[in-house]
Amino acid sequence: MDSLSLTIRDLHLQSGAAPISAHIKDGEIVGLAGLDGHGQDVFLRSLAGLERNQGAVDLQGNRISSFRDAERNAVVYVPRDRRSTGIFPDLSILDNFAIATPGVDRRGPLISAKARRARYEYWKDRLKITAPSPEAPITALSGGNQQKVLLARALARDPKVLLLNDPTRGVDVATRLVLYDLFRELAAEGMALVILSSEIEEILVLCHRVLVFRDHALAGEMSGDAMRTDSVIAAMFGRAA
Template identity: 65%
Template structure:
């Protein structure tokens, strides 16, 4: 894994007229993002990933500015998209090709692609994430939704990031897969990775995260920690009310 690193957000304005956001997301921390649809939490996550530009402010990791998706990846940030069918998987490709597409350079030996090295990396992540797939050369579309999601997560983890950004990572997956993913996320944090998780399910955020940022009208309406980490408190902040 990449060296432990802090993701710093300074005076970040994600939409004109919104209040700035300043945050530090530390190694080993799991930060949740909540809010009603369209209130800024997804845009904030995409700004962290270098996929969108803010109205003002900056995002840095160990003094390196994140101004594009390429720079984010090079700086140790990995992003798992929300809609795996349209922005995640390559449906005409195999399970193995979907896994390895972002890390081909790591499988090169003397200028040539080592299929054995690629297969070994895939098998390590297949075991770690309990991916159920008939064989590596099977089409990705033969897998269940949950296993497709695990392949995308394996692809992100193969980058060995310091920061993992997850956009509704358990959306559309079964309960068993969900709990496998929860265990993986907790294990990554225990190993020093920083995670930012946007979830449409409040209970998921409360179960996984050390603190939660609640977005309302394109800005952080509340930061909730400790004993205040309860559904009522999060919901109240989402609707602009006191708990």
């Protein structure tokens, strides 16, 4: 099987900003850093087909120019604000998990409740979700467990590329460590992950590379020993480390 490559060519995040070109390969965890409003969020949403910008995003030669293109090519986006754009507060935990993948549980003309429950239990165990009955409302869960359900929903779609917008925002330390372990496991299995984080230390601990944004352009790219707090901060403010 050919290795996965998400290719970004001459992507303009804002009129007048320098274009961005980059490659993201399977098994990589790439972090996005920058001051709020400097383009990293627009960049991540562009990879998901949620922003229309001059330039091109391709996955193994398939163009990603809309959210439908992203879905078709197994590029999955998990939003930052789980309450307003993630969970369905009136639905159960199980319905929140399965709502994006109803066809997977179809057996003939009907949805198999057994198959749907089995899929949920697999991801519940893998993400260490602490929850009452799957039929309980998702609002009965803590914020960290709601976030895990959102991730389970995304992972149930079998992504090749997982785009995460501040995935540990507002969760406790125990949940954060569970998610770190999960992200590393997914990368080891060959998935590409792109993680926007508001915490530099999180990026340095978790990611193989970091792309630093300033003024809607790429201000720096670092990996290995070059990934240091002072280097990232310097790039964010347009200074030499």
